[in-house]
Amino acid sequence: MAKVTQLIHDYLRHSKKFPHVFCPGCGHGIVLGSLIRSVHAQDIPKDDIVLVAGIGCSGRIPVYVDFNTVHTTHGRALTFATGIKLANPRLKVIVIMGDGDAMSIGGNHLIHAARRNIGLTTLVLNNHIYGMTGGQSSSTTPFGCYSTTTPYGQMEKEFDIAEISKACGANFVARATVMQANLMDRLISTALVNPGFNLVEAITPCHTQFGRKNKYKSTVDMYKWLKKNSVSMEKYKELPPEKQKDVVSTGVLTHNECAGLEERYVQMRLKITGEAK
């Protein structure tokens, strides 16, 4: 354990004054830990990594990490990342977004980034709520759940971030909960090296804003629920539909290796300038 902690410390910014902004029991730190372990396992130099984030709790992650870090506007992280990747395809561009960021205000950018299949590693930290603004509903707040803007229960059906990304043409789409650290390490590692658009949806609990309003007595209750109700993709497919809606399916949804937009751009340039045979 001490070794793992030591590794994470190697990647944090010591000049930045801690403590961090995350509440006790927040799952975001687990995802960051997993990202750091994956980057380390893939042996990617810090200088080559650009960590781009949007607005919200997840948007605060980059400032703590010793990469090139860009904290952008709400929902638009993918647009900045697209510019960075096309401007310098050598860089490993990682995008961190929350569910409101990725799917509500930034939904348009997510579906187009997936369609373009541009070479990005995207982590969507889905806590089913707007945490930083104080617990309003997002487009992934499950039907019937409570938030400060759905005080009588959410009446709208929620988005499935991973399924949408898959449908839009992303190369690699996967999902894990923060109770599956090893699985998450494997998924993020794949998402870091696979070409094209890669997205990992991380289900992370927010007790402060979501749990308390939805009858989870403690943070521990939420983690217990996640542990008990996450099933693998294979098992999920065998479940009857009425049971499917009560569990979280985890694992790989799709895995292709098509060339990313930046690679196709280089090919196009070679073709029109007559350098290709």
Add this chain to the structure above:
Amino acid sequence: MATTKKKKHKEIFALGNEAVVEGALLAGCDFYAGYPITPSTEIAEEMARRLPHLEEGVFIQMEDEIAGLGAVIGASLAGRKAMTATSGPGFSLMQEHIGYASITETPLVLVNVMRAGPSTGMPTSPAQGDVQQARWGTHGDHPIIVLSAGDVQECLEMTVTAFNFAEKYRTPVILLLDEVTAHTREKITIPDPEDIYVCSRLLPSMPPEWYMPFEDNMRGVSAMPPLGSGYRYHVTGLTHDDHGYPTSKPKEVESFINRIFRKIDQFFYDIQIVDEIQCEDAEACIIAYGCVGRAAEMAVQMARQQGEKVGLLKLKTLFPFPRPFVEKMLRQCSSVLVPEMNMGQISREVKRVNQGQSKVNTINRIDGQIITPGEILKKILKG
């Protein structure tokens, strides 16, 4: 061996929008991201055709204008000279990212070809209704440079200037055209690249551990390394300290906001570009910009033929507002005329600096038609 080097300038017949592209490429622009919108689309089309032929040139059509400017900021952070172009509704959508570029001090050029508004308005008709939006459109106090161009040759020249200012002062620069200027086709001279001044952002020379991305130095502008060059730093739209880390300490916030204003203010005269046409002995003066400036130039000629001492102050820099040049004319002339295709956006500035020195008249045309030299002449002769 004495050989006289042949100048490589050439003459072409081009649209204002095409001249913007020529200017951008001369200035070293190698990244364009945007979204099609009339009447700016030819800029995107020409960029899509030209950029892939450059060694590193990138063109991408994004899903909307917000994404267009987002990608441009990303590319600029990664070291590119990047630009986008848009018009009315797209310009409104870009406002949040203009603020982001301003607070993160990201150089970029945004060309806004003004069309009649508000909202969808008249997409193919000219107007000058976005002048104050260009200055104040994004929320919060922020410095910005706004330039304008009134003919096709100026489109080329002012685009080069826009890139130079953006790179020199680490700031977004907005170039305002209007539909008439953008869609006028005329002969222009593309200068020999060796004959034009091109400025590129300062790169750090100190070791990475000494580097401060938002340092409060003499110039007020820090060196800016591209992402991935070994200088790992934090870029954020939150108010930040010298190192780029978010802060809300009153002292740090105050010095930060003061600095980003100071970096533009202290180079005020470097940023001022105005044409003073027959102003020396003028008793009445026209203050105009964009395509109206061109009509005004004709009006001055007509007035002079009639023996009237009329001058023209043509503004190419709109913000920071060329106050000293305008004040000089206000002191000198018994009346000034500000013709513009809006309800009075620059005349408002002129009146602000007038303080009772002179009489400020206006022509405000908002019917999607250009202001003619005859109209201007008639009004200026009335006094």
